[in-house]
Amino acid sequence: xxxxxxxxxxxxxxxxxxxxxxxxxxxxEDIKTIIKAYKTNHGSANRASKEIPYSNSTIxxxxxxxxxxxxxxxxxxxxxxxxxxxxxxxxxxxxACRASKEIDFSVPTIxxxxxxxxxxxxxxxxxxxxxxxxxxxxxxxxxxxxxxKNQSKIKEELGISRQAVSYYLNYHPExxxxxxxxxxx
Numbered sequence: 001x002x003x004x005x006x007x008x009x010x011x012x013x014x015x016x017x018x019x020x021x022x023x024x025x026x027x028x029e030d031i032k033t034i035i036k037a038y039k040t041n042h043g044s045a046n047r048a049s050k051e052i053p054y055s056n057s058t059i060x061x062x063x064x065x066x067x068x069x070x071x072x073x074x075x076x077x078x079x080x081x082x083x084x085x086x087x088x089x090x091x092x093x094x095x096a097c098r099a100s101k102e103i104d105f106s107v108p109t110i111x112x113x114x115x116x117x118x119x120x121x122x123x124x125x126x127x128x129x130x131x132x133x134x135x136x137x138x139x140x141x142x143x144x145x146x147x148x149k150n151q152s153k154i155k156e157e158l159g160i161s162r163q164a165v166s167y168y169l170n171y172h173p174e175x176x177x178x179x180x181x182x183x184x185x
Contacts, residue, residue, distance in 0.1 A: 031062060033052055034048075034058070034062045034063070035062065035063070035066055037051060038068050043069065043070065045060045046100070046106055050101065082113055085099075085113040085114070086113065086114070086117050086119075088102070088110065089117070094114075094120065096111050096121070138172070140158065141154065141168055142178070145179050145182060146178065148183075
């Protein structure tokens with residue numbers, strides 16, 4: 001496979017032809033940005049996605065179309081990399097998505113090594129189970145309903161969106177019942 005280090009202009013010319021063929025949805029400047037990211041990030045789409053506003057899958061798609069060699073999946077990590085992933089568990093409070101944005105590994109890779117280390121990777125509720133945690137936010141929400149506040153006032157006091165207010169009412173039937181009782185006409 002060719003790499004952008006051999007003949008850069010030839011690669012960009014090929015991309016211009018692909019762009020003209022109509023299969024792409026980005027401007028030529030955007031495609032050039034994606035292609036240049038291959039060189040500056042040494043072929044790491046995960047690292048590139050942190051620098052440019054495109055997802056890993058979009059970046060890899062364009063790199064493959066350009067004929068660039070994409071790293072093999074499932075490579076074994078060395079002990080230093082595994083240690084970095086394990087330390088990220090506490091640093092990012094078990095949030096693999098946040099960890100992935102800061103360290104150079106994908107979410108599935110992070111979860112895989114957290115599981116191997118015995119960390120709890122299933123935060124929150126179990127599949128199919130309603131979230132019934134009575135957190136501080138839930139308690140505040142319930143208090144506002146008990147005070148007779150309408151959805152608009154709840155939104156303002158909690159500093160959340162209108163959709164979040166509706167979500168709370170729809171997701172917690174006990175809150176919906178309380179709200180309906182307080183706002184009967």
